[in-house]
Amino acid sequence: MKTVVRGCPGFKFSGCAAGLKKNGGMDLGLIYSETETAAAGVFTRNRVQAACVKLGMERIKSGKCRAIIANSGNANCCTGEQGVLDNRSMTRFVASEAGIAEELVLSASTGVIGKPLPVEKVERAVPELFKSLAAGGISDFAKAIMTTDTVPKIVTRQGEINHTSFTITGVAKGSGMIRPDMATMLCFVCTDAAADPKTLQKMLIKGVDPSFNRITVDGDTSTNDMVLLLANGVSGAVINSHDQVSVFQGLLDQVLMELARMVVKDGEGATKLVEIRVEGARSDHDARRIADTVAQSNLVKTALFGEDANWGRIIAAAGRAGVEMDPEKMDIYFNDVCMVKNGIGCGPDAEIEATNILKTPEFLIRIHLNAGEGACSVLTCDFSVDYVKINADYRS
């Protein structure tokens, strides 16, 4: 891995304030590739899907892309036929400005559900977006897709295939699986390596599973979530062989994992980033169900906020995960401190040590079932008074 750089060769980025956000902040961004890219995408599994998700699922089938237009401040979801037309218009504005086919433009929206998109504001802003396109414009793009995010989220990694170095740059927004009005998580990854769309899609699915699919802020799933991966091949690094896939997958996983961590760390109202790791389950699937249930328990998350080493809530959440288990074989650790051995608390000294760990901003809660080899990790954050305030006041 070489030094960290921003952007990605052959891609340009920009962002601007188009007037979609009430506060006048940046709210419209463009990613533009100078050459045609191979493209892959994964989309929300919510049955209620925004216009951009439906269009993206259709267009990604071609495996090609030139540009992504993304806005914050409005999810353009549950907006009916007009919303579908408005979404297509967004991509048409970009296509006509660039002189490319409309089918090569993808779109993404995030913000309030159910409000008509003021598409004329997008139309007015698109020429400005093209004027300000720059290799270093990714910071503006990252800001333009933020909603309640407090920091922009960009990760860059470099690797080598056949002595040719290549770059992967990812940009994401979101404070977890959950965002106000659910228009939550967007992630765009660019690379100058080359791969066919099928290979890209496989690698993306593989990379998303242990990263974005294993984080939670509070378990709600967006109507607008998407992760797109574009590969323009301008580096000359070509992904063909199994070994080359491995190299690229390794680096892609790093980018996605780091972005996923950033999303949870910036979770609404969050003060702590916590890894829930379940080990010794009968299967990885069992481990995952338990990790998910503990990571999403409001009781566990409020205790984390209260810096209360209340392991009873952890064991009880594990117990309702719907997995066969023997509570009397369960061990629980906070970092390296054993809190529970064979289902029974380790006493006041362990609680004092654990309470000190709880005061730190990042730590691990490890649950060992002593029943097999199954394991899974899920990233979560604490559940604070600010979370409720942010979400009670969001639209007002």
Added chain:
Amino acid sequence: MKTVVRGCPGFKFSGCAAGLKKNGGMDLGLIYSETETAAAGVFTRNRVQAACVKLGMERIKSGKCRAIIANSGNANCCTGEQGVLDNRSMTRFVASEAGIAEELVLSASTGVIGKPLPVEKVERAVPELFKSLAAGGISDFAKAIMTTDTVPKIVTRQGEINHTSFTITGVAKGSGMIRPDMATMLCFVCTDAAADPKTLQKMLIKGVDPSFNRITVDGDTSTNDMVLLLANGVSGAVINSHDQVSVFQGLLDQVLMELARMVVKDGEGATKLVEIRVEGARSDHDARRIADTVAQSNLVKTALFGEDANWGRIIAAAGRAGVEMDPEKMDIYFNDVCMVKNGIGCGPDAEIEATNILKTPEFLIRIHLNAGEGACSVLTCDFSVDYVKINADYRS
């Protein structure tokens, strides 16, 4: 239905402060039947179960009971072999004071998980509990099982079978499916009607399903939940025929439903009681999944607290319930106000009307899928800043 009375003929109740709660409040209660009762019970489905749950599941098989001893301030869960012995001791103290078989005594505990139960305090208090037993002692009992509850919860109904009137009195504690440390929901129902234990068990299961199994404060399930039903038959009203079962079931359902409502209304930090009713689903099962998902969504619940008619969160929660649906056929009503028609918002006037409804303490959110005859209701409450404060500070 006759006038509402407290207590139930043939049963006596008491409560006292045994020193289990830090604040010195009432924390130990006794229900005592002068004659042997037929008994039925339902228990938590959490895999982690308190000693009292395990013992109760075993002893309820006999279909007989004379007394229930219940404590708050300590869940006696994850307390190992000592916890099992301590729980048995609780029932033995009662049995020996009453001169009855230990197997006729059931126990229930609620409070912090993982702390040893100071059983000597229970032993000292049991004689006092017997001395203060009274038909009108149910208020003391109801107070003795409260944890973060703000009001005691007692419901009495009277009915008639073959011109013989009978009483059903239920008492419950809990602020929903969730309680601090999960030692959440206890409910004891007494009746002076007579029925065999199998019939009682059937009626109890039937009654619990649309009441306690369809409420949520935040979806966590206790390690200590139980609902017990005791029938002593002293009224002379005997439940035998199908019609008699119907009469009793109807009244039992009322008692359980009313107690369940009281539990949600007293939900931790709750300011609103909201019924989520799903209609027009392809099946009752589908309707229930959607109602559960909406009722448990933190985004929906924080919007309710914020009095924000944010229907986008409702539709998005419905969309992630894992049920096949057509969002473009979905209608959403706040009481009688149509907010969403065919998946699209009904505009600012409807939002203003809905916002006024949101300012009231109790209302209905009705989701119609227009896809079939399936329906289900779930009771929930809003999710407030106080909820987080209560649960972040609980043990300290």
